[in-house]
Amino acid sequence: MSFRDTVLNEAELIFEKRGIENTSTETLLTALGISRGTLHEIAHTKKHLVQLCIIQSIKNRQEIVDKIVAKADHPMEAVLHLLKLSIEEVHSFSSEFVQDLRDYYPRSWARLELFMRTISQKYLQPLLAKSIELGYLQQDLPPELVVRLFLNQLQGLLNPQLFPAYAFDYQQLFKIVFVYHLRGCATPLGQSHIEKFTHKAMAV
Template sequence: MEVRERILKTAEELFMKFGIRSVTMDEIASELGISKKTIYMHFEDKDAIVHEVATFRMSCEQDISEQIWKEAENPIHEVVKEIEMLKTHVAALNPVVIYDLKKYYPKTWAVFQQHKQTIFLDITRRNLQEGVKQGLYRPEINIEVLSRLRMEEIDFAFDQSVFPNNVFNQFEIHQTFIDHFLRGVLTPKGLTVYEQYINTDNN
């Protein structure tokens, strides 16, 4: 693996474990077994590392979501598979990362918000539209309002003032939000399909 890729991979692992602000360039260098000078040969500063780690992660998440959409049997199955993906990803994420990104890295936070309000908004909107077409979601739902509501739930789930990390499990928060959201749009037919997936996963 090239040095630049190793730096990004190690930095991401440290950020996810300890938060962004608490990880220093010295610690990244020490973890890699290289000098800090070597890191500065590839990145201008820590902000540059944070930005590239975040944008790469967003791109990966988008690719995974698109793959799930292609493989899913229907819009409900797509959501169920997204929950399965979240279980792995959220388990490795320290919620402090979101707080640090928002407070100390406004440039990268702005990119994240733009990505969420465009790419992931489109993914959610498409899911709702397809669900209505297939008779799985109620035809009278306001797709534009609900798509944006779902986007805001993502940030809300990471709000430490509401869901402190020492009290709440991050995956359970996200899972509860998605379950609540989905049950609010399902038709009786959709509810039957959803519960079949849930029962299959639990057995």
């Protein structure tokens, strides 16, 4: 990993935890352990830095998604891993970070939302269809509708009035938002795999 990528990754984590507007340039420089000149070589302005951080985070997340799909033993396992990852990501965002993106960096927020939709359409929907084909999920389950519902639920989790930061841990959210829904849509074969995955995931 290059020095530039390391700086962007660390800056992204700081923004996600503290919020963007709450993080001054001086605070950022101290946390990153770099000079103002070094930061300016990477990004000319704070807005530029946020844009680069989002682009870098999307690249990182894409690599993780590709690895999950490649390593999964069956499509149902890949679906569960991707949904668990989605919950973990959303849960890691502070409400300040999300609100700052929406209010002050709409293009970066739109880029992040587009990535979420792309992952859902390019990966989740085909994986759900394959899970139906292989007998893990009920034959009459419409993959596109399920993906739309999942996306809507993830958007709801970003509402701090409904889900205050850290009021629920991500394992609770994963079970309530996704596992119980999928269990009701699954065949006995699918339910068996869901139970095994959930037991393993909750033990971590």
